[in-house]
Amino acid sequence: MSKLVNRVPVRVQAMTLKAAFALPQPLRRAIAGKPIRIDGQELALDAQLLLTLQRLSGQSLVVGDPVASRRALAASKDLVSGVPIEPVSVRGLDLDGVPARFYTPGGVDDHAPLLVFYHGGGWVIGDLDSHDNACRYLALGAQVKVLAVDYRLAPEHPFPAAVEDSVAAFRWAVAHADELGVDPARVAVGGDSAGGNLSAVVAHQQVLAGGPVPAFQLLFYPGTDGTTKRRSRELFADGFFLTGEHMDFFIDHYFPAVDQRHDPRFSVLLAQDLTGMPPAYVATAGFDPLRDEGEAFADALAAAGVPVVKSRQADLIHGYINFTGIGTRFREALSEAAGALRTGLAINSAKQRSGA
Structure with a gap:
């Protein structure tokens, strides 16, 4: 067939x-x-x-x-993502060797917030094109500029290449905030699946480095622990887009050293201390093998005193942010996330003005 x-x-x-x-x-x-x-x-x-x-x-x-x-x-991207969402201006950038794509939605000024976005695809597939409409949707819905990062993929470039590119891209964005026309104090990180993993890892690495720390984390069904198969991994191992076999395929290509997968640059949930991490919106899908580890990470952030919204889209599947061209339910979930990002960055801005 x-x-x-x-x-x-x-x-x-x-x-x-x-x-x-x-x-x-x-x-x-x-x-x-x-x-x-x-x-x-x-x-x-x-x-x-x-x-x-x-x-x-x-x-x-x-x-x-x-x-x-x-x-x-x-080949399949255009089947589910729909026609390009407008009005959004788009241009390519080179972040000192890391390719990227910069989105500016209509209506924002030269002091707008920025979302540094890392695409999903198990660190093995996916690129700037696969998540183009998701970035456009978030840019318009949250009224933020978006910098999508084309980090190196495995197996050609296994762990920690993606982490290195992702951290470098965030630091580049903060250092070039004036050039991008964004507020350096309101630079968020976000992504889906592997990109959600990289977003959380970037935030944690920046905390460990003493900053600058992202203003917000927008995490869609993130992978957070490559050492344990939780209950959702068994419940939804087959038949719901992302399968257990797919997960093994991706992880084995990205991080073949099984005995080292506890590294917090991969299994960020296992980090010894999450104190100081930025506020987060953690979205999971009910019918997703990654559901439980994403929610465990949200709980760990909350236990560390980090403001966090844990949002389970109980009726959805992995990958839903890319299905903007079909039906209505997927866009509803993405709209909620865009609203959370816009609100989180607005609160951050108000705190900055008040000196809190």
């Missing part, structure tokens, strides 16, 4: 997918099947329909080796 689908132009596939999501609710339910309920949660119809169509097409997040998986992701 996947070979047949590959012969159909992406534009036609995208139109077909959009048409399926535009069907009346009873027809969408008939295609998706009976509601799925696990662990006291019911999967959103939008998510179940997407998974059904993905299964029928034979598509998968991992296809053979890393290079083939990257090609497959690039």
